[in-house]
Amino acid sequence: MSVAAIILAAGKGTRMRSKRAKVLHELGGEPMIARAIRAAAALEPEPIVIVVGHQAREVEAAVSFSRARFALQEPQRGTGDAARCGLGRIPMGFTGDVLIAYGDMPAITPATLRAFLEAHRKRGAKLSLISIILDDPAAYGRVIRDGGGKVEKIVEFRDASPAERAIKEINTGFYLVDAALLRSALAELKPGNAQGEYYLTDIVAIARARGESEKVEAWVATDPAEFAGINSREELANMEAEIRAAVNRKLMQSGVTLVDPACTYISEQAEIAPDCVIGPNVQIIGMCKLGEGVRIDGTAWLSNVTIGPRCHLKLGVRAEDCVIGEESEIGPFANLRAGTELAGHNRIGNFVETKKARLGRGTKASHLSYLGDATIGADTNVGCGVITVNYDGYDKHQTVIGDRCMVGCDTQLVAPVKVGSDVFVASGTTIVREVSDGSLVMSHHPQREKAGWMAAWRKRHGDSPDGSLRRSKDHQD
Template identity: 45%
Template sequence: MTALDPATQPPRPLDVVVLAAGAGTRMRSKLPKMLHQVLGRPMVAWSVRAAQQLGARDIVVVTGHGAAQVEEALAPLGVRFARQEAQLGTGHAFLQAAHQLRGGADVLVLYGDSPMLPASTLRALLDAHRSGHNALTVLTSELPDATGYGRIIRAPGGEVLKIVEEKAATPQERLVREFNSGVYVMNAQAPELAERIGNDNAAGEYYITDLLALYRQSGSRVAAFRIADPGEVMGANDRVQLAELENIMRARINEAHMRAGVTIQDPATTLIEDTVTIAPDSLLEPGVILRGETRIGEGVTVGAYSVLSDCVLEDGVTIKAHSVLEGSYVGRGSDVGPFARLRPGTRLGEGVHIGNFVETKNARLHGGVKAGHLSYLGDVEIGQETNIGAGTIVANFDGLNKHQSSIGAGVFIGSNSTLIAPRLIGDGAFVAGGSTLNKDVPEGAMAIARGQQRNMEGWSRRYWQGMGEKVGQKLPWLASWLAQHPGSDH
């Protein structure tokens, strides 16, 4: 039988262990450290996402402090969990996960509080591990001052000999600039060797770094993969470091969009989550926040201090300043704002105009609809080229249930009108300003629903005269006018 060439064999599967059991006391928070967010995603979820991008077979997250909350937050991501009930060190944490691994795979160890590490770096680490036929490869980098980190100690020829923790390092070893990131790739022997980690140290804990010595004792090859940017392995132990991480990640994302053809006028005040897509030749003014699955087409302008979450903006849309859009679709060439709010379920057709202080919710506005000022449009469909006057309210809630209304095409709704849902307004209808409608309006009809005006001569003068001296004290112009127009007693 001819031996199989290892180079032609498919790569071994990859299992990932994410260590996320730490208490994070320096966060000074009731929220578990791993759930503090960086750019809209819990810190630990960034590590899970990187593992998923690598095509991991199994992902096991080790939980401890706030375990129930962390597991609830990550459950939708399809990962498995291992509990570390007692905080006995990183080696002990890894062992809890190792008991759940199926075996026969390379094992990548990540930390839940290091969201900066991109999948591209991890992929390069994995490739170096496999091409070098290593048993263990540790990810390292260099700092001018590596105080606080474990040091990578090498032989004169470059071979990795050991990892020395800060407390145990000699003065000479503390001068070493290459540090241990805590990220490892190991072969399938890792779970077995982890059973042999001891706790004969000052802290009485089980350290995952001991695996390096155990691999060397077994005659296996260990190596280090050094990266140029130490910032990629930065973690967050308090809220100051958390803010630093977010600023770095924001800058990365903003730079990528600008290099792809997007104009960002003030990157320092612009926040774009990594799930957002933006086509070239769009413009973001200062203070813009883009979240979730937002997709922005070409030639779009998003005005200053606008906030968009899970929205689609087609080509040529203009969002004016201080507008808030959630779960909405805005058709080609439409404009929204300033100070407008589009709530979930809003769909605007092409060329729709939504002006200042207009709010929509679960509303479908067809092409050419105009709602310029101070209106609420909830649970309604509005036909093309209809005009919604200032102050129009679709009263969709009866205290218990929401009701749907329909306004046809080419309708004119006069200012300060109220439509008590459910209402049907036919095509081409006209609603007189100030009307309150509790009946449907047929196609082509005009509806007037307001009380008849009645002018009561002299009523105002008599009212103010009855107020006595208070009028002179607070309203001197009116007191003078009353003196000049005393009227009659009748």
């Protein structure tokens, strides 16, 4: 039998106290809805429908799942109305089961949903829901069973009697429903409740009232933590901490040293080889890959970075969407922006910024330089204060520097420009034309002096010839 899925993600999330839709808030470096979609996708549903409402365009833009369809719920009139909107995007000829899940319940695992589907079909149910037992069921909807233990209905906490509120079995909100039953049950929903909304939970009582032909089952899950919803900033932070702790445990078990796991933030998508050492206050976000023996001293921010074996990232490195070849030394306080590619055995030192820069093997830029839109060959040394002048106010332009060059301090290369191999660039040079291989290039101006100029300058400002009056005033200030 085939499966379709509806993920409800239309709500605003009032308790988040945010202008952003709740499902757009991030967990583990990605919008929480991405985690819910990934779990549902494990059942290979076709189609998978995301019901959007508040900030619908932003939510759609955040969903990277290529097979997703979207249904707009406007206005938002409850979960039953949301499910009805989602069902409208599933072809009328579909005859399988429909999974209903939530975009703000990101802890659910694919394994749990697979087990739920297996139990649903094994029992021959037309409607199954996932329930859990809680010592303190709080304000969740209660699962009401008859004397024989069969599910009768779901009662929301606001509408429950004192006796019903004493029940500890609660509804998680996850359903598997035969498509034909879902269509007919949703058509019968009425807003007869304290909120004046269409409750999805009412489909349980509707199915049960039809007798054994519409068999209803509750599958009791064993791990309540998977069904924790995100309704506040505190709950978001708590789940983030749980995710981070689980990632860190797994990494340490695989042979990675985390100097201080409590302040190390690593995404679940990151791949980190054994014998890496990661210092405190490090964030490794997205699809990062760290080769064996990489050392990160601390206070680093890395996003979608590939780092070769035995590299050393010193304090304060920031890098995104770039490649760092093996045995390179980066930092302290270096900024490798998107498009940077280091071939290996490179040195990018303190206060160096790169952007779309490709550096050949062994090339170094040790301090205080900007290398943007540049291709630099192997074994070239870039001195202090070198700038590739890549922007003319409208467009970016390329700088090309060859192999084995010595680029002196305080050099500006005004792009587009090409410097050949084996070139020595004298300090303070401004390069505006192509430089041939093997050349010495310079653009020095003659040094000029005006004897006695400083005494006249001080006299003009009422200072003594040796500057003592100025120093005395500075000391008083």
